[in-house]
Amino acid sequence: MKEMTKIALDAMGGDNAPKEIIKGAMEAVSARSDIKVILTGKEDVIKEELAGYTYNKEQIEVVNTTEVIETAEPPVMAIRKKKDSSIVVGLKMVKNGEADAFVSAGSSGAILAGGQLLVGRIKGVERPPLAPLIPTEKGFSLLIDCGANVDARPSHLLQFAKIGSVYMEHIMGVKNPKVAIVNIGAEEEKGNALVKETFPLLKECQDIHFTGSIEAREIPHGQADVVVCEAFVGNVILKLYEGVGAVLVDKIKGGMMANLRSKIGALLVKPALKATLKDFDASEYGGAPLLGLNGLVVKTHGSSTAKEIKNTIFQCVTFKEQDINQKIKECIQQPEEAAE
Amino acid sequence: MKEMTKIALDAMGGDNAPKEIIKGAMEAVSARSDIKVILTGKEDVIKEELAGYTYNKEQIEVVNTTEVIETAEPPVMAIRKKKDSSIVVGLKMVKNGEADAFVSAGSSGAILAGGQLLVGRIKGVERPPLAPLIPTEKGFSLLIDCGANVDARPSHLLQFAKIGSVYMEHIMGVKNPKVAIVNIGAEEEKGNALVKETFPLLKECQDIHFTGSIEAREIPHGQADVVVCEAFVGNVILKLYEGVGAVLVDKIKGGMMANLRSKIGALLVKPALKATLKDFDASEYGGAPLLGLNGLVVKTHGSSTAKEIKNTIFQCVTFKEQDINQKIKECIQQPEEAAE
CATH class of the missing domain: 3.40.718.10 (Isopropylmalate Dehydrogenase)
Incomplete structure (x- = not known):
């Protein structure tokens, strides 16, 4: 059996959350059986939205979080204080290996700062670049x-x-x-x-x-x-x-x-x-990955619709299948480091 | 009688030189009698073009120059070596007070470097900015x-x-x-x-x-x-x-x-x-002035047509009439310097 790609998805982030975010997740899991989406956010809100869909229960998990980081908040402070936010919980799942990737349409600043602070860099990467x-x-x-x-x-x-x-x-x-x-x-x-x-x-x-x-x-x-x-x-x-x-x-x-x-x-x-x-519409290509981390973090547009979320989820699968982080290690590190 | 504004105009610069440049000069002098345009460039080429127009001879002067600075040339070197180019001669006329302004659609690099090297900065101006x-x-x-x-x-x-x-x-x-x-x-x-x-x-x-x-x-x-x-x-x-x-x-x-x-x-x-x-077309507004010099130097688009040249010439007249350089001195310098 093919290995599942596990994607933590911020159900609270972006202008069209949770509706379009969850719709995107639904479209992704119904198109491919090798994807599991872990929705982080307020459980009652998410469950209410999920009630409108029929889907394979093994492909969707809900992780309840009580806090939401707003776009106007100072990023580093927000990451430190709101430990039970959809962003912090999602990033920690990547850090702990419970998810392969984290996707969010929420606060850019918090995703960038949190990606570096919580997920951590690949050894040898000096700065993780955001690459739309x-x-x-x-x-x-x-x-x-x-x-x-x-x-x-x-x-x-x-x-x-x-x-x-x-x-x-x-x-x-x-x-x-x-x-x-x-x-x-x-x-x-x-x-x-x-x-x-x-x-x-x-x-x-x-x-x-x-x-x-x-x-x-x-x-x-x-x-x-x-x-x-x-x-x-x-x-x-x-x-x-x-x-x-x-x-x-x-x-x-x-x-x-x-x-x-x-x-x-x-x-x-x-x-x-x-x-x-x-x-000429950037959302066709999915979100912008923050590269060089121990895992994958993707920032999608604040105005993301279901289509961009779905495309981003597929992008995360390719990222895992192609073992991109190993390839980054090989091009950044000296040969002895990369083999570690 | 109203004072004339004297504008040195590079007849050799830009993709449409000399035709559109000279056409622009003609349109400017026929619209206003208080403008004198001094065309710098190859005299025979300019005179041939001028032959097609009727104009007030007192408003047009031709200053023969034998060299042309190409856009691909390293700017500082070109300014130093080609002393008889349409750009260097035009800039020196501003320096010497023979012209109030110099306008060119030629090499940006040569105009920027030459403006600073040959015309010189207003006392107190640290760097002359180009401002389109x-x-x-x-x-x-x-x-x-x-x-x-x-x-x-x-x-x-x-x-x-x-x-x-x-x-x-x-x-x-x-x-x-x-x-x-x-x-x-x-x-x-x-x-x-x-x-x-x-x-x-x-x-x-x-x-x-x-x-x-x-x-x-x-x-x-x-x-x-x-x-x-x-x-x-x-x-x-x-x-x-x-x-x-x-x-x-x-x-x-x-x-x-x-x-x-x-x-x-x-x-x-x-x-x-x-x-x-x-x-949404920038050429409607004339060229980009290099500000803070002892005189005015304006770079127009390489693709300038007669209309942009004409508008730029009018812009030079306003620059003189409004005594912009005195106003720049007043806002940059300490009061005792500006009064000098």
Whole structure:
């Protein structure tokens, strides 16, 4: 019999919790019998929601937690104080080996801080990067790091490049992924102090397919599979992507409503346009993994729907099946360490 | 008689030179009699182009230069070696007071380096910031700094905030402009080392209307009039803006061509959509000024058309009329220095 992948899922996190979270879990377990979802959160709320479904009882477990971490709370404090929250309990299950992964649409700060504090890093990983997939003209790229730890050092960025390559190759199936570093020009001598120091390390690294610098303008064109940057810059890229996209789509919708002629046209183009914009929707690809931990922690969008939760759960299964953490160990550690 | 504003214009710079550059100059001088444009570049090429126009000879001067700086050349070296280039000659005219401003669509690197090396900074200005206007949902914001000097210090960012406020108030007519610093969260304790050190300086500054942090997601929504950041981050924001916009518009166009129904719809929405996307086009607002120099240097888009050149020339006139450099001196320097 195939081994089960056990996923702790925060039933309380995100704008659409618990309804869409539980719906996503239901869709995942009904699609695959090798998944067990452990829902953390207020038992009575979860059970009420579960009552509307028929499902294999062995694939769903509820772990009652009495507290909820709100998005506005200072993350580290919240993790320390709210020991019986859906996030802390879920993360501890990963730490203790009771779950292979923890998935949450809740407070980013608490998930990032808690992932590091409670689950712990793989030996040799200096900083666990948060690595969302971003949509591009050609498909998607991995943006690594968008996490909580800013002001990275060159050695951190080198690790991000290696870890990101493992992820893209073995989870997303991109052979020999192209790695580039975010820069303000294409030439090697360009950049800030961090990029200038990191560039030669990436160039010399034998484990990755480094293609040089990438200007921000080229990122949406999909010129690189793994886009390496420091977390402050990564956060700006991720959020500006969302912001420019949202404003532009709004403007276009507004423009289509300008007059009768354009309104009729809008009705005709709408279905085709919807399909196009879906391509540019990050939630198609599941959540953003926090990589390099002793287990897997995935942050999904605050606005996650059932579909994103389901896709994220499948992503966790692939992560386990492909033994990604062993592969990360092998690329980060010296040979004698990795064999330990 | 009203004083003339003298603008040195690089007739050789940009993808559409000399045709669109000279066309822009012609449109500017025929619209206003208080402008004199000094075209720098290859005299024979310029004269051939000018032959197609009728214009007031006193408003156009041609200064022959024999060299052209290419965009791929290392900037500082190019400025030092090509002393008879359209960029170096134009910048020196500003330095010597023969022109009030220099405008070029040529090599960004050469214009930024040359502006600092040849024109020189206003006393007290630590770093001259490059400050383009970026389109937003509500209109536009000033993004300051997108220049060549990365790894800024907190005191530089404080100056950018002050200089940017002067520009937005007196050139763009935004009363009491809202100033925000680019950050990875809205809370005061968030950020990298630079932002954390800069935040209290901005908060204490009496000369600006500081509203706190701005996340990249909010920039396109126009939440701040003056968006302060270090040049590396500014460059990423500016170029990602262009990149996401270009890919999304392409995707939408492609989506409209998906089938016959959508093609008919596309024909109907096209005029309204074109007007909408024009709102989101940075070239409407003219070029990006390099501020804090003893004179004005403006970099326009490499793809500048006559319209952007004309708008940039008008921008230079307002800059002189509003005596922006005196206002920058007053906000940067101690009272005794500004009176010198």
